[in-house]
Amino acid sequence: MSRPRRRWQLPTLAAAALLVAGATAVPVIAQESPAEPTAQTQQEVEPRQEGYRKIGYFTQWGVYDRNYLVKDIDTSGSAAALTHINYSFGNITEQGECFQANQAGVGDAWADYQRRYTAEQSVSGVADTYDQPLAGNLNQLRQLKEKYPHLRVQISFGGWTWSKYFSNAAATAESRRAHVESCIDMWIRGNMPVMGGEPQGGPGSALGVFDGIDLDWEWPGSEGEVGNVIRPEDRENFTLLLQEWRSQLDAVGEEHGKEYELSAFLPADPEKVDLGYDVPAVFEELSFGTLQGYDYHGAWDPTTNHQSGLFLGDNEPGPLQVSGEIVVDKWLAEGAPADKLVLGVPFYSRGWTGVTGGGDGLHQPAAGPAPGRYEAGIQDYEVIKASAGNFTLHRDEQTGQAWLFDGNTFWTYDDATEMTRKAQYVKERGLSGAMIWSLDGDTPDGELIAALDDELPIGPNPPGEPGDPGDPGDPGEPGDCTVAAWDPATAYVGGATVSYDGHQWRAKWWTQGETPGTTGEWGVWTDLGPC
Incomplete structure (x- = not known):
């Protein structure tokens, strides 16, 4: 089963949105005149005494068209550089409870824990047997953790497509309890259902694979995918949902003798922050939060622009004013602690074709999304790098963004140089680290993760690492x-x-x-x- 690469679209300024690849793609709304940075956001910061977090998303569906397996996290060198892997995604029912299925667009138990791997495909180099209790991606992640004991793996719920019923899950004390209880039972206690005539699953079959939970609700109190349930109470209920998660994770952690982490993916749009998040209360419960650092612009815009600029340029077209710095400043100003903020970076590009106006192609009218290998308007970094010889490379030192242009097609992306720039910014602002969407976009030798790791080492004691049992x-x-x-x-x-x-x-x-x-x-x- 394959699902669209696009996952974190941002709201429209007006109702008129462009149809991109069969889905409504919509840009971020940011303040027209960003507020002057406060003393809090611009204060001097001390270097981190512990290592930096580097969280990489591994997509359930990447094992199909991209043939990106868990083993590739190892062979690319990424596993040694990461602190966390977020496995995306888990789905929930209309009542808000976790479940498994083998149905396109609903769930993929086959990829999760039923598919048997050959010795060549496996992290361990040992072939799966037909009837072993756990196979698929989850067993491979278990093997990866054996080889890299510092790694923590989290299950990520929601995403752009599967956030429809989060509001239901969070609506009442009973729904919150049932939601968390069902998800812990399946993903933390590892009680995967036996289904579809396959022998995998059963009590405790996936126990020990996951070390935490990542909530990717897009978005509390405001629009995401068409059809999502939204309530005015979502802002308050999101905090209550996090409290329920924290309480139940602490309880099962005491039972298992370990600490389970809790994180959330957080929006770039200031309006969404205001509508959906009581920021100080949210960070009382979160181990860390990952900030949307991309999809600021894309082929839904009528003109080309940077999709993940770190800073704002002087000649931004239209009313949309957004950058990585604006996003970081907003969350800090609302009370988020810098040492719990992780800046998201893209391992993919966004592109337009039919670009007119000449010059270097930036801020020029375009006809629509550029052709992509897996989805129109999107290209993995690995693919972009391989085709770069047919384009002219441009770099905007002011905004911190690279792009390719051949007179007709424009691709905005982050190469190793821009990853280094963003990693240095993370250090300068005293942030916790970098989050990657997604690992399957990198080159086979891990060019982008290596650039991040050079500036943001995980250190001898990676944040959140289970660590040794103590000084004996x-x-x-x-x-x-x-x-x-x-x-x-x-x-x-x-x-x-x-x-x-x-x-x-x-x-x-x-x-x-x-x-x-x-x-x-x-x-x-x-x-x-x-x-």
Whole structure:
């Protein structure tokens, strides 16, 4: 199953929106005269003492047309540079509860946990068996975490297409409780349903894959996709929904002996911020929030422009005035803590064709979206780089944006130079890091993630990393263990530590009855050394 790449469209200034690739594509509304930066937004910042967050979205549907597998996160070098992977997306019912399906546009359990991978396709290099309880992307993510223990994986709910019923989920105390409970049961406790005649699934089958939750509600209190449910109470209810999530995640975290994180994707449009978010209250619950740093302009606009400019240019056409800096300033001014803000960056470009007016093509009239490999008006960075020889490269040092133009077709995008510029901006503003939409747009050798990593290293203690079980103190003689001894009758969850045969061991996922030291390199137990 394949779904459209476009996911985070922004609202129209007027009702007249252009039809792009069969969907209404709409631009961001930002203030016509951005407010002067406040002392809060321009204050001197100290360098971060811990590493930076780098969150990459892995798209469920990218395994099809793009053939981008979880293994590619490893072979590209991206896994070593990331702190978090957001798996997109999980869907919810009209009543607001999580579910699984194998139906186009509704769900893809096959990609999630039923598809069996060959040894060549697999992170571990071992082929899946027909009847193993967990296969698909989730099993591959589990293997990736085994190889890179610092990585945290979150399930992201919603997105542009699947935000329709968030308002229902958040509407009442009972709906909030049921929503969170159902999603934790499926994605955190790992109780995937057995369905469609496939043997995968069952109680605890996906336990330990996910370390947190990402809410991508587009948007509380204002329009997103046509048909989304919207209520005036969404702003208040969003905060209450986050509180319910935080409460239940804390409870299951105590049960599992680990801390589960909670994040949210946040809009660029100042009006949407005002309508949907009590910012200080929201950040009381969030571990961090990711800011929309792209889709500021696209082929829904009648003239070419930068889709992800870091700064505002002098000659912006029309009433739309938006940049990465304006977005960051808005959230800081509303009370968001800088060290919880993550700036989004695109690993794709947006383009127009039929551009007239001459010159370098910027701010010129266009006929419509440029042809794209997967969707009109959009091209992955990997594809753009491969075709760049047919264009002239231009760079706007004022706004922080690159573009390609051949006299007819215009592509706005971020290359490694612009990624470096944005990463430096993240450091200058004291922000938490960078978020990537999406990992499948990069080159096979991870050119863009490498540029980010050069400026935003994850450090020895990546933010949110589960970390080691702690300083064991005097290790003593072999066999002198203070950690509880392994018990074959006890069920252990991922992250649990035990002692056995004079060593400490950490479980990678749920296990019961599997003896430490007997499960091999890719097995459930990691040897932490002598006690």
